Amino acid sequence: MAVVLITGCSSGIGEALARAYAAPGVLLALTGRDEARLVRVAEACAKAGARVVVAARNVEKSRGAVKQLKALGSDAFAITVDVANEQSVKAMIDETVSRCSRLDILINNAGANKRGDFFALTDADWEAGFRSEEHTSELQSPYVSRMPSSA
Numbered sequence: 001m002a003v004v005l006i007t008g009c010s011s012g013i014g015e016a017l018a019r020a021y022a023a024p025g026v027l028l029a030l031t032g033r034d035e036a037r038l039v040r041v042a043e044a045c046a047k048a049g050a051r052v053v054v055a056a057r058n059v060e061k062s063r064g065a066v067k068q069l070k071a072l073g074s075d076a077f078a079i080t081v082d083v084a085n086e087q088s089v090k091a092m093i094d095e096t097v098s099r100c101s102r103l104d105i106l107i108n109n110a111g112a113n114k115r116g117d118f119f120a121l122t123d124a125d126w127e128a129g130f131r132s133e134e135h136t137s138e139l140q141s142p143y144v145s146r147m148p149s150s151a
Contacts (some may be wrong), residue, residue: 001107004029
């Protein structure tokens, strides 16, 4: 089973990637800021045959999503995550690897950002956004399976 972790899946590019990877034999660990939209994406992926992990900030909403996914026949579980928090990202990656024994692909599509006037953003605001992506990439690196090249 291929294990794919995609951050920022509740809309846009992350949603499209989740739907593209959704297939039997794939476990998708999906994160998103908007739990309601994330559940919609996770349900579509489960209907396509993927096993789905829902990782969101609110564990109760994640557990509700798992109940919905299990009703569709998906072997789902929930993890709490805030991609802006390094320890939270580490816990999500560790839990995914613990339950799945591997991590094959990371698609780092989420970032913490400050909403507001673009020209009023400070260096610290930019650093926070980039740091959240760095946490995810850095923390998953010991786990990613070394897949043979198809080239």
